């Protein structure tokens with residue numbers, strides 16, 4: 001049984017296959033979420049946090065693969081409050097072809113996967129956002145042809161998005177440069193773990209200019225992730241000098257692109273003239289959430305060519 005809890009649940013070859021499947025016409029993938037009589041199988045999409053891109057792209061991807069999405073708010077199933085995570089996984093395994101969840105605690109998606117007899121997909125946890133990492137890779141591969149040898153900068157909070165992006169970049173041969181404020185960085189153990197994942201490299205500093213100089217892609221994300229709202233005032237102060245501005249972008253490669261998983265907060269992590277300017281690929285990146293989700297779901301459901 002294959003699950004997608006982190007990018008590292010896939011090998012380098014599997015990521016490349018998923019990106020290839022993501023580029024393909026949906027009709028060429030067959031209907032792996034349809035039963036043998038053509039009846040759609042269910043896909044449980046459970047959200048403990050809000051979503052625009054992930055909900056819509058996953059619902060459409062499920063339909064394109066022949067299935068029937070069922071959206072559920074976290075409080076309706078009540079992980080460990082209404083009933084144990086394991087009971088939810090075992091019951092849903094009898095209704096559906098797939099379970100996907102957006103959770104506060106990564107451990108919940110791990111426990112879902114352990115108890116489930118169908119694929120489980122992490123739609124964002126405190127640890128990682130693998131569907132975003134795949135869409136980010138797809139967008140950069142469309143732009144550059146390949147990530148091999150490219151330099152990818154990430155400026156801001158070392159969070160779920162930064163972790164999945166780093167994993168996929170290093171696995172696909174890119175040089176990943178982080179610039180995060182002190183106290184919001186990757187640990188040395190984390191840097192070593194990611195460095196060992198593939199042919200790319202990873203390094204970190206507290207200086208956005210150092211990360212961005214000569215980079216082919218510059219990424220950022222919100223300074224206040226879902227669940228961190230109580231830290232907002234403190235975080236906005238600490239991250240103030242980590243904004244991606246036109247001045248910072250001018251240090252990057254002359255053809256550098258700007259990327260952000262969205263939702264974005266203009267005037268905070270990114271200046272409006274960067275995210276709304278010609279270097280920005282955020283809309284293509286958001287649209288690629290659909291293509292990457294369809295590609296990886298097809299793969300988890302057994303499509304390999």
Ligand code: CP
Pocket residue numbers: 050051052053054055124132261262263
């Ligand atoms: N990027 C992303 O996951 O967006 P949503 O929170 O809107 O799903």
Ligand code: NVA
Pocket residue numbers: 124159160161221222224225226227261262263
């Ligand atoms: N890091 C952000 C990503 C939102 C898509 C969060 O977890 O809220």
